[in-house]
Amino acid sequence: MAPSPFLLRHVLASNGVLTAPLPNGAGSETLPTRVLLAQAAAIAAHLPSTPTSVAFLAHRTLDFVRCQWAIWLKNHIAVPISPHSIAREREHILKDSCTTHVLLRDADVADMTATVVVRLDSIDLNAWHGDLDALVDKEVDRDAMLLYTSGTTGAPKGVLTTHATLHAQVSDLMASWALSPTDRVLHFLPLHHIHGIMNNLLAPLCAGATVECLVSASTSVIWATLARHEQPVTILMAVPSVYMLLLEAFDKLPEPKEAFVAGAKQLRLAISGSMACPVSILSRWTALTNQSLLERYGMTECGMALGNPIAGPRHVGYVGQPFPSVQARIGEAGALEVRGPTLFKAYWNRPGDTKKAWTEDGWFQTGDVAEYSEELQSYRILGRASVDIIKSAGYKLSALEIERVLLEHPQVRECAVYGVDDETWGQIVTAIVRSDAGIHSVDELSPPFPAFLKANLAKYKIPRKIHMVTAIPKNAMGKINKKLLPSLFDLSPSALA
Missing domain, CATH: 3.40.50.12780 (ANL, N-terminal domain)
Structure with a gap:
């Protein structure tokens, strides 16, 4: 040394x-x-x-x-x-x-x-x-x-x-x-x-x-x-x-x-x-x-x-x-x-x-x-190799990319996207969403969330399961432990297929 x-x-x-x-x-x-x-x-x-x-x-x-x-x-x-x-x-x-x-x-x-x-x-x-x-x-x-x-x-x-x-x-x-x-x-x-x-x-x-x-x-x-x-x-x-x-x-x-x-x-x-x-x-x-x-x-x-x-x-x-x-x-x-x-x-x-x-x-x-973008001369992080890369129906999807789109909705304040294991699809794209106070379901979002997602994401990237929550669990540094989310919110992953 x-x-x-x-x-x-x-x-x-x-x-x-x-x-x-x-x-x-x-x-x-x-x-x-x-x-x-x-x-x-x-x-x-x-x-x-x-x-x-x-x-x-x-x-x-x-x-x-x-x-x-x-x-x-x-x-x-x-x-x-x-x-x-x-x-x-x-x-x-x-x-x-x-x-x-x-x-x-x-x-x-x-x-x-x-x-x-x-x-x-x-x-x-x-x-x-x-x-x-x-x-x-x-x-x-x-x-x-x-x-x-x-x-x-x-x-x-x-x-x-x-x-x-x-x-x-x-x-x-x-x-x-x-x-x-x-x-x-x-x-x-x-x-x-x-x-x-x-x-x-x-x-x-x-x-x-x-x-x-x-x-x-x-x-x-x-x-x-x-x-x-x-x-x-x-x-x-x-x-x-x-x-x-x-x-x-x-x-x-x-x-x-x-x-x-x-x-x-x-x-x-x-x-x-x-x-x-x-x-x-x-x-x-x-x-x-x-x-x-x-x-x-x-x-x-x-x-x-x-x-x-x-x-x-x-x-x-x-x-x-x-x-x-x-x-x-x-x-x-x-x-x-x-x-x-x-x-x-x-x-x-x-x-x-x-x-x-x-x-x-x-x-x-x-x-x-x-x-790495040669044009911008800058690096872009796509996510953790394990939890932020979702393998679904043969596609490799970036959870962070999908999160960025969800956050463009005017009433979405915070979200986390992750994969839930599934026998048919490999993984299912799943999202947790926190919205404005008083909004408790996806149906209450305006503009309508399904139409918003369809207009902004390819079909295979759209979350198939969305949980509306009042708070997203985080650790002391404010990070979301995505590995824990399926056990907290998706008790029966196979039922989502």
Whole structure:
């Protein structure tokens, strides 16, 4: 493993600022990264000397960086765990990651009995008075972090990254999005996923920016923060479902709405990722703000791989070009493959899965199907090879393509398209649709849904089964686990033939 500059060296030199809710929820606190690093050093003194895996609950407070940085200062592997996870999920991560110690506030201790607990409330955060520059002025060649996948493709697996990986990812993000000390980034994403950790937190802090964490992703709080005249937000990052909720909430905001519109328009960047953004959301955001959402593509295993430019044309439905250090190609059957220094090292204790993830010539197989437009010089994600490619009556159909059409209907707010196994057809195209309040069946949609589908989709692409729902189940990142949908909504698939 080649040595890499210690990421915390950049954190210290840039002197970014982090503001976040207090652990007890009573107000917020704001500190520069230099002070946070000193507090991390105070925590590190209570960790073992021998490198191991150390876990902590990923609350959106200053404790996140205090814990993560303390773990790195002692050459351990950081294992952030969702604070919303249940005991069984935490036990799986702690056992699978071989965690020996866990950093916790007293309020969180109850569910963590299988490891050595280091109590943050018992540590004097101001006890360390050493030389910070000397502490971080080094190169490291160690493993850095274990992130557990969301489980949309099976049981959660630990994705192991090195310090070199994180350094490359941060460098790409800083360069591609021109992050600087003048930026103020709004943060309300989960901190046990790469989106919230790298894109929304570490990269901005390494650039000297201010990151403002919210206690929750409440649309009213987000709009109020955007409308604020002082300390204006310059960068907003969210998943498409959050942008959808923001647009729906905008219609219900009190008049006058000029401050809300002005706040959205003054954003330097509004970035969407983690799943494909429906055209309807892209169009509505542009109509409101006169700016287009910047779509990008990434995943836990490779960081951010593809992205649209901050200046220049962005094409609806396309995710742009590779990030500076990333190479991409289209393999067999449209499989998207990438390589570069931002890639993960391995699946933790799963050598077989790790080997299968890479081609013989060294490219990581993302599991997504894509196409590249020579005319637009941009990649387009067609969906997951397993769940978003539906094989029906001899056709290979893109679920995302069908979803884009469904979302063009004026009363469809959200949808998910998936395949249900069938002996006759192989799979049947099935859709879950959420509409406006008060609409409970397909027959109530206007214009009539069957006629709309017939006019906009080839016959073999039209969903044969449509479920109207008030909410579509999602995981913590706002992603829909399509593998679960048949068991939730289609108990007798063969009856649909």
